Amino acid sequence: MTSTTPTTPATPAARPATAALITAPATGPAAGTAAGTAVAPGPRWAAPAAVAVTLVLWASAFVGVRAAGHDYSPLALTLGRHLVGSVALTAVVAVAAARRGAWPRLPRGRALAAVAAWGTGWFGLYNLALNAAERHLDAGTTALLVNVAPVLVAVLAGLLLGEGFPRRLLAGVAVAFAGVALIAVTTSTGAHDAVGVALGLTAAVVYALGATAQKRILAHVDALTMTWLGCVAATVACLPFTGALVRDVAAAPTSSTLAVVYLGALPTAVAFTTWGYALARSSAGRLAASTFLVPPIVVGLSWLLLAEAPAPLAFVGGAVSLAGVALATSRRRRR
Secondary structure: OOOOOOOOOOOHHHOOHHHHHHOOOOOOOOEOOOOOOEOOOOOOOHHHHHHHHHHHHHHHHHHHHHHHOOOOOHHHHHHHHHHHHHHHHHHHHHHHHHHHOOOOOOOOHHHHHHHHHHHHHHHHHHHHHHHHHOOOOOHHHHHHHHOOHHHHHHHHHHHHOOOOOOHHHHHHHHHHHHHHHHHHHHHOOOHHHHHHHHHHHHHHHHHHHHHHHHHHHOOOOOHHHHHHHHHHHHHHHOHHHHHHHHHHHHHOOHHHHHHHHHHHHHHHHHHHHHHHHHHOOOOHHHHHHHHHHHHHHHHHHHHHHHOOOOOHHHHHHHHHHHHHHHHHHOOOOOO
């Protein structure tokens, strides 16, 4: 969502250090360098291209998780994906540093704590919930559930950024969750499916929190450095899952292990970097709205590669949910 300063902000001493950083006002869509200076806008086509790459790779991640999840537990898959992602991002940062002749300026203090918390949440918790959800639901249904996140971003903007709760937002929330209810009814043939719906919604909540926080932190840290450090922080947080990863690597077929490598190298390292690049140059709300395209891409890829598709009523629920998201995140035209 477009960031605004709360009408009655607390003083810095009255709130936690990390929260103060996350709720600090950004300098606008161009905010995003460690020194607080404006980000170079780049070619006109660069940000749309970054969004397109992000959407396709994130859509493919739902299919990759579903494929690898047959042989890797949610814990092992999360750690394996982020180990690969951390190595890939470190290589990208090293190449960028060699071209510039200097390593990026690393955040310190509150900024570093905020990046670590963001990475542990969005990289770590989000993927744990997503991986677990796709053990119970097909990739397309999971994507439909996760993509209620833009509505949650709008709600968080109302709660945390003082943007209020216009009637359009409240109506959109009601419509979106009516669609979620249809999906839940369709898939609730047993306890496992209900758990899958709950896990998918949990992933959506973490997604919304991550997108909201990232927009604020990008006013203090550049996109690539933030993505790199966030992934490393998530990897460190997931190290207790090393035993599960070792066991699953030993037992899994090569195809599933290659899926884990793919998830770490492309949907994690590349897609989160392109997302951060685009987010530093446009509004969070506009980018969140672009994720409407992810579920159709997921359904198509899942049908082609896994021969899976959501149930017919889940399609209806997904369409209703996305309509609610569109209503909640749209702006009234000025006359």
